[in-house]
Amino acid sequence: MPDPAIEEHAKRQTESSDDCDIVAGILSYNNSETIAGVIGAVQEGLSTCFPGRRSLLVHADGGSKDGTQDLALEAAAGTKNFLQISFPIDSVQKLSPEYLGVPGKTSAINEICIVADERKAAACVVLDSNVRSLTREWPAALARPILENEFDFVSPCYLRHKFDGAIFSGIVYPFTRALYGKRILQPMGGEFAFSARLVRHFLQQPRRNGDAPDSGSDIRVTIGALTGGFRVAQAFLGPRVMHDGEPAPEVSSILAQTLGAILAQMDRTASVWQRVRGSEKVPTFGSCGETGAEPASVDINPMIQSFRLGYESLQDIWRMVLPPATLMDLKRMSLQTAGTFRFDDFLWARTVYGFALAWRIRTIDRDHLLKALTPLYLGWVASYIRAVSDADSKQTQAAIEALCTAFEIEKSNFISQWRWPDRFNP
Amino acid sequence: MRDAVNEVLSQVAARVAGALTNFLPGILALFIILGLAIVFALILRVIVRRALERIHFDSRMDRWGLSAVAEWSPQKSPSLLAARGAFLTVMLIGALVGLSALDATLPSVFIVQLFHYFPHVAAAAFILFVGVIVSRVLARGVLISAVNMQIQSARLLSLGVKWLVIVLTLAMALDHLRLGGMVVQLSFAILFGGIVLALALAVGLGSKEMVSRAWERQGDKLERSAEEHFHHL
Numbered sequence: 063m064p065d066p067a068i069e070e071h072a073k074r075q076t077e078s079s080d081d082c083d084i085v086a087g088i089l090s091y092n093n094s095e096t097i098a099g100v101i102g103a104v105q106e107g108l109s110t111c112f113p114g115r116r117s118l119l120v121h122a123d124g125g126s127k128d129g130t131q132d133l134a135l136e137a138a139a140g141t142k143n144f145l146q147i148s149f150p151i152d153s154v155q156k157l158s159p160e161y162l163g164v165p166g167k168t169s170a171i172n173e174i175c176i177v178a179d180e181r182k183a184a185a186c187v188v189l190d191s192n193v194r195s196l197t198r199e200w201p202a203a204l205a206r207p208i209l210e211n212e213f214d215f216v217s218p219c220y221l222r223h224k225f226d227g228a229i230f231s232g233i234v235y236p237f238t239r240a241l242y243g244k245r246i247l248q249p250m251g252g253e254f255a256f257s258a259r260l261v262r263h264f265l266q267q268p269r270r271n272g273d274a275p276d277s278g279s280d281i282r283v284t285i286g287a288l289t290g291g292f293r294v295a296q297a298f299l300g301p302r303v304m305h306d307g308e309p310a311p312e313v314s315s316i317l318a319q320t321l322g323a324i325l326a327q328m329d330r331t332a333s334v335w336q337r338v339r340g341s342e343k344v345p346t347f348g349s350c351g352e353t354g355a356e357p358a359s360v361d362i363n364p365m366i367q368s369f370r371l372g373y374e375s376l377q378d379i380w381r382m383v384l385p386p387a388t389l390m391d392l393k394r395m396s397l398q399t400a401g402t403f404r405f406d407d408f409l410w411a412r413t414v415y416g417f418a419l420a421w422r423i424r425t426i427d428r429d430h431l432l433k434a435l436t437p438l439y440l441g442w443v444a445s446y447i448r449a450v451s452d453a454d455s456k457q458t459q460a461a462i463e464a465l466c467t468a469f470e471i472e473k474s475n476f477i478s479q480w481r482w483p484d485r486f487n488p
Numbered sequence: 489m490r491d492a493v494n495e496v497l498s499q500v501a502a503r504v505a506g507a508l509t510n511f512l513p514g515i516l517a518l519f520i521i522l523g524l525a526i527v528f529a530l531i532l533r534v535i536v537r538r539a540l541e542r543i544h545f546d547s548r549m550d551r552w553g554l555s556a557v558a559e560w561s562p563q564k565s566p567s568l569l570a571a572r573g574a575f576l577t578v579m580l581i582g583a584l585v586g587l588s589a590l591d592a593t594l595p596s597v598f599i600v601q602l603f604h605y606f607p608h609v610a611a612a613a614f615i616l617f618v619g620v621i622v623s624r625v626l627a628r629g630v631l632i633s634a635v636n637m638q639i640q641s642a643r644l645l646s647l648g649v650k651w652l653v654i655v656l657t658l659a660m661a662l663d664h665l666r667l668g669g670m671v672v673q674l675s676f677a678i679l680f681g682g683i684v685l686a687l688a689l690a691v692g693l694g695s696k697e698m699v700s701r702a703w704e705r706q707g708d709k710l711e712r713s714a715e716e717h718f719h720h721l
Contacts, residue, residue, distance in 0.1 A: 225719075226719050227719065227720070227721060228719075228720050229720050229721060230721075312636065312637075313636075313720050314632075314633075314636040316720055316721060317720075320721075364638070367638065368635075368636075368638055371635055371638060371640065371642070372635050375631060375634075375635045375642045375643050376631070376632065376635055379628065379631075379632070426628070427625065427628075427629075430628055430629060430632055433632045433633070433636060434632050436632075436635075436636045437635060437636070443720075
């Protein structure tokens with residue numbers, strides 16, 4: 063059932079309350095430089111790609127202080143199918159400099175779902191206004207599989223440079239693929255779409271106290287679709303270039319928030335993923351172009367140094383999380399030179415699973431645990447960059463596929479340790 | 489003469505018998521109290537040990553950074569140490585209560601003072617326990633953050649933070665126990681100030697070049713990140 067508190071807080075400004083076919087929700091927070099362009103692109107896309115369909119643009123703002131809301135109203139001036147809403151936000155998220163994305167994102171998505179449900183929309187698309195590369199084709203690419211092929215959830219695929227999105231390549235994609243058995247390239251995409259059936263399913267979910275942090279609202283939506291028996295697809299959107307506003311948080315904060323959100327969902331859906339074996343492809347719409355042949359310009363030496371420093375200084379913590387055999391392999395790695403540095407796929411999979419298990423049984427404070435993974439993650443990134451620096455896109459895909467296979471093979475050990483944690487004694 | 493000796497002897501015998509008559513009930517009460525204390529202490533030891541084993545107290549102590557307690561414990565088991573501590577505490581209390589049953593003034597006064605002092609001991613023990621845990625948590629947080637910031641002296645920083653908190657905790661505990669008075673307070677002030685000054689000098693002067701190199705690397709990293717085709721997200 064919709065949260066009464068959210069409904070009470072929401073303020074609706076609309077001239078029309080007619081039903082519609084598509085609801086496009088745009089999330090924003092201090093995006094005055096991009097909001098007008100995004101709203102224009104979405105309006106043009108909906109009118110061009112779905113001329114016979116009724117659409118509604120919903121702007122959900124997280125309390126911007128830079129005039130984003132006024133600029134959005136200006137951009138949508140004269141448009142009847144525009145709705146601007148606000149929602150309650152935890153003040154801690156606004157104050158924290160390490161918080162990623164739109165504050166109160168979970169509430170914003172929930173509010174957009176309420177609007178979509180009230181208007182009996184067949185498809186609900188959610189977009190992030192901080193994306194400079196958002197084109198008019200994006201809403202159509204996400205909504206079309208739902209409207210024409212009766213899928214329930216459409217996840218995005220982005221065209222990335224092979225070095226971009228290392229967290230997704232190294233952890234998010236292999237980990238969620240192994241757990242849930244679906245090869246969704248971007249389970250934490252900022253843009254996605256769902257059907258009316260899935261909207262009703264989300265609205266019926268109880269809101270728990272201490273729910274997943276808002277940085278995990280994307281993964282919550284994706285895993286909710288995967289574990290609820292819904293038809294899932296993915297759509298290629300093109301490159302995703304973010305607007306460079308405030309400086310990005312430290313990699314340790316990014317890692318802690320991203321992985322923490324996934325592990326929270328993992329804990330909640332344990333009864334589902336333990337029955338999954340292997341993985342299968344997900345229907346994909348659109349085609350992925352090739353990235354330009356740009357020369358690599360990433361220095362991996364600082365990452366290797368970070369890994370070595372982590373090994374020297376964090377052994378006491380890693381010893382509580384990882385078994386002796388894994389620590390021995392990491393010791394051998396720390397002695398490798400930059401020219402031979404390699405993080406074996408199976409070793410990395412065991413490391414991630416070890417931290418996931420330690421997170422579950424609260425070996426140490428969870429925030430400390432996830433931040434202690436940072437040197438290991440940077441070591442993997444250095445190894446990955448070194449492995450694919452001269453590789454083409456097919457070879458890069460093959461490397462990621464090998465990593466995913468390692469995660470799927472190591473999953474059985476992880477399940478055993480999950481079920482009998484008393485036997486987990488590094 | 490013989491009658492006088494007999495009279496003296498009978499008086500002495502009567503006094504001794506009277507003293508024994510007065511003393512024996514106390515002795516009997518002492519043994520009964522000691523016996524009850526032994527029984528109660530044994531039961532309490534079993535209860536404490538089983539309760540601590542049920543909550544995995546030994547592994548939790550290790551996780552909270554109090555593994556040194558295991559080194560001092562019999563069979564390296566803090567649970568066993570706690571159980572034996574409870575046993576000895578009950579036995580001590582039983583012995584003191586038993587001594588007071590002999591109508592001895594000094595033990596009675598001592599017992600009263602001991603019971604008045606016990607809350608301070610409990611508070612000091614609690615402060616020490618919390619302080620050690622807090623010091624371990626803070627030290628671990630500082631260590632992880634410093635490593636992620638690629639500060640080479642991460643372990644030193646972590647150790648400094650840990651000992652700062654422990655010194656503060658010890659001073660608070662001793663103050664609660666009313667031991668040392670001004671000597672403890674002055675020693676704490678000197679030690680605490682010394683540690684802080686040493687850390688400040690290490691960062692401000694001794695590591696001046698290291699800090700400036702770290703800032704240069706940070707600046708280079710910001711410039712490089714704009715050029716590199718690399719984003720974690």
